[in-house]
Amino acid sequence: MPIDLIITGQARPHLTGFELAQTIRRLPAGSPVILCTGLSAVVSGQKARASGISK
Secondary structure (H helix, E strand, C coil), X not given: CCCCCEEEEXXXXXXXXXXXXXXXXXXXXXXXXXXXXXXXXXXXXXXHHHCCECC
């Protein structure tokens, strides 16, 4: 079953939301990712978009 959208936070145990988005992007049918975070200084908009994060 395909996944239409992934919504995640940046602060996660073992794997950040940014790292999760990069992993998903490498999959053949990578789903769009929305990253919710209060840590915007950690992930810039440009870096997020390059990793496949949609919003």
